[in-house]
Amino acid sequence: METSMIAAGIRRLSVMDMDLDLFEGQYPVPHGVSYNTYLIEDEKTALLDTVDARRQKEWLDGLHDALGEKKLDYLVISHMEPDHSGSIAALCAQQPGMTLVGNAKTFAMLDRFTKDAPLSLPRITVSEGGTLSLGRRTLRFFMAPMVHWPEVMVAYEEEDRLLFSADGFGCFGPVDGDDLWEEEARRYYANIVGKYGTQVQALLKKASALEIDTLCPLHGPALSGEKLARALELYDRWSRWMPQERGVLVAYAGFHGHTAKAAACMTACLRERGESVTLIDLARVNRSYAVGEAFRYDRMVLAATTYDGAYAPAMEAFLSALRHKNLQNRTVALMENGTWAPMAAKHMRAALAEMKNITVLDEQVTICSAMDEKCRLQIAAVADALTR
Numbered sequence: 001m002e003t004s005m006i007a008a009g010i011r012r013l014s015v016m017d018m019d020l021d022l023f024e025g026q027y028p029v030p031h032g033v034s035y036n037t038y039l040i041e042d043e044k045t046a047l048l049d050t051v052d053a054r055r056q057k058e059w060l061d062g063l064h065d066a067l068g069e070k071k072l073d074y075l076v077i078s079h080m081e082p083d084h085s086g087s088i089a090a091l092c093a094q095q096p097g098m099t100l101v102g103n104a105k106t107f108a109m110l111d112r113f114t115k116d117a118p119l120s121l122p123r124i125t126v127s128e129g130g131t132l133s134l135g136r137r138t139l140r141f142f143m144a145p146m147v148h149w150p151e152v153m154v155a156y157e158e159e160d161r162l163l164f165s166a167d168g169f170g171c172f173g174p175v176d177g178d179d180l181w182e183e184e185a186r187r188y189y190a191n192i193v194g195k196y197g198t199q200v201q202a203l204l205k206k207a208s209a210l211e212i213d214t215l216c217p218l219h220g221p222a223l224s225g226e227k228l229a230r231a232l233e234l235y236d237r238w239s240r241w242m243p244q245e246r247g248v249l250v251a252y253a254g255f256h257g258h259t260a261k262a263a264a265c266m267t268a269c270l271r272e273r274g275e276s277v278t279l280i281d282l283a284r285v286n287r288s289y290a291v292g293e294a295f296r297y298d299r300m301v302l303a304a305t306t307y308d309g310a311y312a313p314a315m316e317a318f319l320s321a322l323r324h325k326n327l328q329n330r331t332v333a334l335m336e337n338g339t340w341a342p343m344a345a346k347h348m349r350a351a352l353a354e355m356k357n358i359t360v361l362d363e364q365v366t367i368c369s370a371m372d373e374k375c376r377l378q379i380a381a382v383a384d385a386l387t388r
């Protein structure tokens, strides 16, 4: 377990999950993922959240060492998703004198998760603006529904101006992974919270009324100073579905290499024109990376082979993910391939029409089986149109 001091009397107790194959059964975490908890020692002793059951023993041992002779008075439950609630029952067994602190939705979920062995510890139910006094320090709670479950709440500590932000501002990767934060926080945000931009805006509005020196999320590093300012700026952009920066995602799904070759040619053309480009093979790279890049850039080129009268399944799954994440405000160019009846562009256009404020260029590329001069001219014309 990694322990670090957040402020006098406040420690972050964090465990790394380095051998998890897929977070939430969907997202690769090549740099691991941290489960963060926060121990506040005042006249009363409070812990914010627990960890995934996968790292329970390591965390309980570390917590035991951190507490020494002390007992916990409170467990604050910010979020009931099992990566944070998975050790509540085990902690209750070790700390039978503590009181659970949550909101009405927290406890409804807790009871659902513990039907086989209900927890009998006393509870304090808080609501919007409610407080918990620990002595010198007081926690004030704000509801953050759908960031990223309905019961989520954040806690503000006035003395050191800390916001315990639950999943908000969290990222995949190490707890001290500052270099990775922007990339892995965007992939985390786009895939896990991306659909709920409106609710994130509501949380940002509440946060803007607070003096915050440090954000303390349940995954990844604490953020203060310039990193905090950058995190707030990015969250504001991502949650309004506004691009983070100028650039192009070229995403392709093909079968025998010809669509891939055309997508690589498009990438080279765009780079020749000074564009930042990320090229992703949707069939071989986990979709979460492409969704993260779609949230990053202002433009996309989508290249797909015609398949079963429609288009390659990997592209279909990608567009479905973007629709679910409510992606908006982008410009898109299409490339299709087909040996006898190219249909991919027509169907991709229809899928994009279901999304808000997506401009699809009239210029497109049609590859008939393999690249040729006509195709290269179309790619150059699309690259020109995209960069205009």
Ligand code: FEO
Pocket (backbone or CB within 6 Å): 079, 081, 083, 084, 148, 149, 167, 218, 219
């Ligand atoms: Fe980190 Fe929504 O759980």
